[in-house]
Amino acid sequence: MKLTYFQGRPPNFGDELNATMWHHLLPQSFFDEDPTTLFVGIGSVIQHNYPRFARKLVVGSGYGGYTALPDISDGTWDFRFVRGPRTASALGLDPHQAITDAAVLLRATPLPPPAKAIGTAFIPHYESIERGDWRAACDLAGIHFIDPTESPDRVIAQLRGADLVIAEAMHGAIVADAMRTPWIGVKTMHHVHRFKWYDWTDSLAISYRPRPLLPSNGREAWAVATGRSGSGPGVRAVFENPAGRPVNWACRHLAARSLQSLARADPHLSADSAIERATDRAMSSVEAMVRDYGDKAWSA
Structure with missing residues (x-):
């Protein structure tokens, strides 16, 4: 097998x-x-x-x-x-x-011990690592950044140690919920990833209310506006040249404020039963x- x-x-x-x-x-x-x-x-x-x-x-x-x-x-x-x-x-x-x-x-x-001093954390969808600028946005917001491309044990330890997890990555929310860490789900930047969230939350009778999150740079803003991936070389060239830097700067700061606002929202957690x-x-x-x-x- x-x-x-x-x-x-x-x-x-x-x-x-x-x-x-x-x-x-x-x-x-x-x-x-x-x-x-x-x-x-x-x-x-x-x-x-x-x-x-x-x-x-x-x-x-x-x-x-x-x-x-x-x-x-x-x-x-x-x-x-x-x-x-x-x-x-x-x-x-x-x-x-x-x-x-x-x-x-x-x-x-067996689980890794909870990581210390996490506080509120944000875990993006792994595709947003390449496209977005979430580590910088989290630094601006004072929110712990969890990299979904790291090893499972390292990610689980951070999810266990957090007081609250803001999740674009669905398995960030799934594992947080399983570990009894409150979480807030955000709308994925790409619409194709949304059906599966409702599939899972329905299984645990969670009244899921995905929250909007502003994009972290120009490429993500373009992807959200067009419904496309934002990963093509032409899009990168537009937003990674000097002329695109002011847009990226503004997006990072707006995304940081968006994360701070989400951290004050009511979180989800399935019932213990x-x-x-x-x-x-x-x-x-x-x-x-x-x-x-x-x-x-x-x-x-």
């Missing part, structure tokens, strides 16, 4: 949780590089472009709308649970299979999955 997840460049801690969390929860011999069975875990990775011959074992993943819906009627899909009710509805699954994002199972693994129930249900599903695949899992 092959562990399968999105591997971006730079890496994104939410996806990279797959490389560490499952090894705490599953038998040591569970994974190999056999592509005939794909273990599909944390992330918006329910998609149509997996090899048709491979069996797809889905454990807590979501559909993100990044590709067409897969044809799950071909007999190669084994859904143990999915991220939320919107994924279940899109795929025509039993609503009972919508538990929550698999990252909730971090609660059942909801997160405990979801953790128990997800763990029971994983245990049943290990029993069902046990002969293969323990044979190495």
